[in-house]
Amino acid sequence: MRLLITGGRGMVGSNLVRGLSEAHEVQAPGRDTFDLLDARSVQETVSRLAPDLIIHAAGRVGGIAANAAANALFLYENTMMGLNVLEAARLAGVPRVLNLGSSCIYPKDRDEQLREDDLHTGPLEPTNEGYAVAKIAVLKYAAMLRNDDPRCDYKTAIPCNLYGPGDHFEPPRSHMVPSAIRKIDDARRAGDAEVEIWGDGTARREFMYVGDLVDFVGHAIERWDTLPPLVNVGLGHDYTINEYYAEIADVVGWGGTFVHDTSKLVGMKRKLLSVDLADAWGWKAPTSLTDGLRRTYEHYLETAR
Ligand SMILES: NC(=O)c1ccc[n+]([C@@H]2O[C@H](COP(=O)([O-])OP(=O)(O)OC[C@H]3O[C@@H](n4cnc5c(N)ncnc54)[C@H](OP(=O)(O)O)[C@@H]3O)[C@@H](O)[C@H]2O)c1
Structure with a gap:
């Protein structure tokens, strides 16, 4: 075809x-x-x-x-x-x-x-x-x-x-998964103990x-x-945003903690x-x-x- x-x-x-x-x-x-x-x-x-x-x-x-x-x-x-x-x-x-x-x-x-x-x-x-x-x-x-x-x-x-x-890993074009991969990998390289999540992380995607x-x-x-x-x-x-971040942290091999910025836009709950x-x-x-x-x-x- x-x-x-x-x-x-x-x-x-x-x-x-x-x-x-x-x-x-x-x-x-x-x-x-x-x-x-x-x-x-x-x-x-x-x-x-x-x-x-x-x-x-x-x-x-x-x-x-x-x-x-x-x-x-x-x-x-x-x-x-x-x-x-x-x-x-x-x-x-x-x-x-x-x-x-x-x-x-x-x-x-x-x-x-x-x-x-x-x-x-x-x-x-x-x-x-x-x-x-x-x-x-x-x-x-x-x-x-x-x-x-x-x-x-x-x-x-x-x-x-x-x-x-082929995903876009840089803001503002990045969606949640590539953005989380970049943030968590940056934290792993820099030895940072915390990564920020937009919203409370309970929205499901x-x-x-x-x-x-x-x-x-x-x-x-x-x-x-x-x-x-x-x-x-x-x-x-689906999974919560917190669950995606936890799974990505596992895949990347980073063991820090997540903090939530609840002032940020998160879109739909589910x-x-x-x-x-x-x-x-x-x-x-x-x-x-x-x-x-x-x-x-x-x-x-x-x-x-
Ligand atoms: N990514 C997702 O999560 C997702 C989910 C559901 C549906 N979709 C749908 O899948 C489609 C592609 O998404 P994507 O994530 O692959 O987006 P993307 O990576 O941004 O790719 C979009 C493509 O469209 C091209 N394009 C934009 N404006 C154009 C124009 N005026 N003339 C010709 N080409 C143009 C871009 O060309 P350049 O490379 O030259 O910029 C790029 O190749 C969209 O319809 C989107 O709604 C995506």
């Missing part, structure tokens, strides 16, 4: 390119020649490359602070990129698109697992509302094209938070190893016809995806937290330091 992957130099995209290149012919032009904010150039490139399937893995992505400081920019760029890719696919007759959503599209502060049909049933988390609204607009456009035009077999997978090789998303996408390509058009991709269980649909389709995330963290820390030591 001829694949076009957007965002192929990003954390998710680079893992997809690496993981799918053996079985498929993969094209992943970078932003220098394929600026997704330029609709005309996106249309020209998609039409010229004529892929069998586009995986849309580009976006303006950031942690809580970056999102909270620039909600409008996150909304604008992510909406424009997604609509440009889908519209270019439609115009060029690309039969399949796998659009990557994000779990922030769901209502905030739900204690129960978030199912695909929970979309639009409550207010969004304000710290990353711009990003969430953009993700909803793009997945809706994919769903509406799919509904309106039988040639557009466009689907959206909604991954939970991801971590892994679901972080999946990025290699598991690649595994999911590989299965999705193989069994495209049965893939649900909107499907969560996650672990189905955000856990229901994976019932993916489960019924026949897929489960294969990598344990410890194995995923070990591989990510090895990558950090090899590349980021």
